[in-house]
């Protein structure tokens with residue numbers, strides 16, 4: 577018998593898997609690397625999970641609602657803008673939704689477009705599908721390349737807005753300029769929209785080729801429960817429903833998500849706190865450290881560290897990353913692209929966590945002076 581892996585399809589055999597951020601299992605880390613929420617979810621979430629489980633977990637015998645119907649209705653109501661449950665598809669995280677979109681709209685003959693840098697899962701999903709890509713590069717200003725996207729021949733274009741890992745948001749007026757001439761599906765991945773000034777949901781009613789993708793992993797502190805969703809024209813939702821697993825969102829996740837969406841007051845407090853911490857940290861990086869830092873409309877900060885000699889660059893960013901890591905502060909470094917290699921991405925944590933981060937940067941500067 578030859579190596580059974582040689583039986584795999586060629587494009588699968590040469591696949592590069594997505595690299596998730598590290599999830600250390602031992603305690604003592606200041607974890608600012610995967611944009612999770614530093615605060616717990618609404619207390620209503622744990623209550624809803626206990627209610628769903630009951631004393632003996634008997635409800636787990638039964639399959640969940642296959643379409644997550646109550647959750648679809650709650651999501652539509654949460655957003656308003658004339659949306660109904662028919663405009664919503666729920667996924668096992670928004671990664672599930674992105675995968676469904678690639679499956680439904682991308683092949684060798686129908687390219688998936690995306691920008692560089694942006695969310696690095698898109699090319700992995702396209703590779704799994706053996707599809708073609710259409711890549712549009714930013715320059716350091718990180719302004720939306722409206723004309724190039726509008727002229728793209730991609731069947732579906734994935735735009736992360738606000739963008740990751742830069743934190744830079746794109747205005748609805750720019751999205752509308754793209755939509756005015758782009759003939760494909762424009763997928764706006766709004767994982768960080770709750771931290772932004774604007775979002776694309778109000779554009780949905782006028783643009784049947786627009787899909788907005790959201791997640792409860794970041795602002796709703798539910799990364800572990802895996803719920804995300806698409807908002808789109810009912811015909812698009814119908815296509816996603818044909819492609820998805822029939823029970824793609826489990827009972828506990830549906831119950832948790834419903835409870836979270838019902839506690840608007842709690843989450844607006846969480847988001848305001850994170851934004852206040854973020855804005856204070858960005859100002860400090862810019863004014864006190866004089867590190868080039870993008871204005872963030874997310875729950876993370878993209879900054880270009882300078883060493884004690886005032887130098888920046890990929891080696892400096894790597895040195896800062898390594899020093900932080902050695903002191904159990906975990907952030908993210910993206911060395912594989914020229915526009916990201918000299919930067920670090922810092923998730924906005926609690927004020928205490930940001931204090932630890934700051935003190936560790938100070939210690940790094942002192943150590944590199946010696």
Ligand SMILES: *Cc1c(COP(=O)(O)O)cnc(C)c1O
Pocket residue numbers: 611668669670671672695736740765767790791792793794799802803804
């Ligand atoms: C975190 C993130 C996601 C993934 O969200 P899940 O719902 O946890 O799968 C999708 N897109 C972007 C841009 C993200 O940052």
